[in-house]
Amino acid sequence: MPCNRLHVKRSSEIGPVAPYSERVTQQRGSGGRPTINQVAEAAGVSKSTVSRAFSRPEMITAETVAHVMEVATRLGYVPNHTARALSTGRAGTVAIVVPDIANPFFPPLIRGAQAAADQAGFSLLLGDSDEDPTREDVLVGKLGPQTDGIVLASSRMTEEQILAHAERRPLVLINRDVPGLPRVLIDTATGIEAAVEHLAGLGHRHLVYVSGPASSWSNAQRRHAVRAAGRRLGVKVTAVAARRSTYDAGVQRTEAILASGASAAIAFDDLLAQGVLAGLAERGMRVPDEFSVIGCDDVLAATMYPPLTTVSAHGGDAGRAAVDLLLSSLDGARADVRRELDTSLVLRSTTAPPAG
Amino acid sequence: MPCNRLHVKRSSEIGPVAPYSERVTQQRGSGGRPTINQVAEAAGVSKSTVSRAFSRPEMITAETVAHVMEVATRLGYVPNHTARALSTGRAGTVAIVVPDIANPFFPPLIRGAQAAADQAGFSLLLGDSDEDPTREDVLVGKLGPQTDGIVLASSRMTEEQILAHAERRPLVLINRDVPGLPRVLIDTATGIEAAVEHLAGLGHRHLVYVSGPASSWSNAQRRHAVRAAGRRLGVKVTAVAARRSTYDAGVQRTEAILASGASAAIAFDDLLAQGVLAGLAERGMRVPDEFSVIGCDDVLAATMYPPLTTVSAHGGDAGRAAVDLLLSSLDGARADVRRELDTSLVLRSTTAPPAG
C-alpha cells in the first residue's frame, strides 16, 4: 500500500534561484552540514517532526519516522550536537581528570571510563593535571562548564576545592574519600590482607611495608591494612618509607629493607616493587628464593621478569563504576554513595617460603 | 580621577518584583549559572559589551572591561561554552583517538596532545577504538561533529575510511602515512640506524630483528631500517616474526632468535624486547654479556631491570606536534604536511660486545 500521506511543499521548485542565492545566508560555522530545516523542507514536514524523529521517535508515526530518516540519511544529515546541547542544557560529555596519564595506574581506569561513557552515548573529555593541585583546580574549572559531570581520579586538590566544584557540577571521586560526595574507592585493604596472609602462610614472620607518598590516601590505607593483618597473624611488620613512588626510590630503599631483617616486602605499588626487585638483584639477592616481594596495582606486573605477585586493583572497573555513578546521578540530587571495589592478590613468581 | 562614565540603567530598581518572579523563565538547562544578560544588566551595559569584554577586550575601553569583569566575577559569571560554540561554529575541542589507551605507547602521546590543546585553550576529547577499525570508524563519526578537528593516532582504519573523515573535519594522522593529509610520523628509522651502528661498533656481525604485527606501518619501517643499516655496515640481519607485540610473544620467539646464531637482537618494541629478555633469562643467557637486546619506543625501558637500551620515540612530542598542526590548519585548507620526528638511541644496560 503506497500511502504517501505526506504533504509536500513545492514552493521553491519553480521560482528563480538567483535572487535567493544572492544572500547565501552567511553559513556561519555550520560546517556545511545540512540542518534540521533542510531535512524538514526536503521531507515536507516541520522542524519539530524531524527533531522528534531523532530524539523521541515514539512520539510520532512509524511511517513518518521512516520517511524523515530516509530523507535525512540521503541528505547526510546528522543532528548538531552543540545546538542540541545548548537547547537541552546537557552537554553529552563527561570529563575525567587524572594527575598523570603516563602513570600506568590511570590508563586502564580511563579506558573503563571511556567505555562506560561511550556506551551511554556520552563523550569523554580528558584532563591531565600534571600532579599539580592548582592546575587541577583550573582544569576542572574549565572543563566543568562544558560537561554534564566530572570524575576526579586520585585528586590532588584539597577537600575544600573539591567540594566547591561539586557544588557546581555532578562530581564523583575515585580513590578519594570525601564524605557527602559520591566516590568509588579501590579497597586495596582486601588484597593487602590476602597478601599478608599469603606470606604468613608461606612461613614469613617479618615483613616490611615500603610506603609511598605520605600525602596519599591509598598509602595510608595500605599501610594500615598491612599493619592490621600483621598484628592479626602474628607477623612483625616494619615500615620503610620511600617518599616518591618511583623505580629509583625502590632501588634506593633496598638497603634499608634488607637492614630491617625481614624476609619479604610488600610495596606501596608496582613501580616501587620493581625498584626493590632491581635493588635486590644488584645486591645478588635472588627473588623469590632469598626474598619475597609483592607489589600493588597490577599495572606493570604482567610485563615484568620475574612476573610480580601483586594486588590487582581492577582500574577499569573503577573508571567504569565512576562514570556509571556519575551518569546515574545526573538528574538526581547529590548522593552520598561510597562504593568500594575489592581487590585481589594475583600470584605470580616473586614469593616463596623464606630462606633458611 | 573618579570618572564613572558608565550610564547605569535603573529601570528594575523600584518596580515590584512579584509579577516577574511569577514566570521564572523556565531556566532550561542553564545550570543555574548567570548569563551574559544578567551581567549586562548588573553592569549597566549591553550584552555585546559583556561579550566583547570576554572575547575581544581590545575592542573596548579598558575601563569598561574592568567594570564588566568586576561585575562578572562578583556574579560568578563564566561564558557558556556551548552557546559560544553554537554561535561561532567552533567547538573549542579537538579529539584524539587511539587504538588502546592502555598500550604504554599512547599515554605520553595523549599527554602531549592534551597539553598542546590546553595551552591553546582547547579541550581534548578522548576516544579508544579498542584496536577495532569498525569501532574506530564509528567513534570518529561520533566525535567528529562535536570537535574542530581530530587526530588519529596509529589508525587502524583503511585509507578510504580515513579520507572520508578527512573530508568532513580537519584531520591529522600520527604514524600513518596517507599522502595528501597532514601527518606526523615518528621516524624510528633514524634511531634504528643508530642502534645498528651501535651494535656494529660493539663488534656484532649478525643480529636479528624481532618483527611486530605484519599490518603495522611502523613495523615495516623498522624492519626496513634494520635491513638497510645492516647492509650498509656489513652486518647480517635475520628476521624472526612475532605476530603480536606482547611479552609472551617475545618469550616464545627466543628459541628462534637463539637458533639464528645472532649475537644481538633489535625488537619491534619494548614489550617484545622485554619478553625476549625474559626468554633469554629462562635459558640462562646473561644480558648483555652473552647477548645484546635493544628495544623500541622507550615506554617500559626506564622501569625495567636491567634497564633496556632502546630507541626513544618521544611520543609526547608527536602528540603535541599533531595538535599544533591541527590547530594551525583549522581555518586553512587541507595541507599536505608530512612532519617527521626524529628518534634517538638511548643507551642503557642491555648491550655489550658479543661474547667470545
Add this chain to the structure above:
DNA sequence: CTGTTAGCGCTTTCAG
C-alpha cells in the same frame, strides 16, 4: 567604542 538586531541549530511548550 558601544548598542541593536539577527540569528547559530535544535528542543519544547502550546495549540490544533
Add this chain to the structure above:
DNA sequence: CTGAAAGCGCTAACAG
C-alpha cells in the same frame, strides 16, 4: 500525532 513559535546563551554584522 504534528505544526508554529519561543527560546537556550552567545556572537557578529551594522549602525550610531
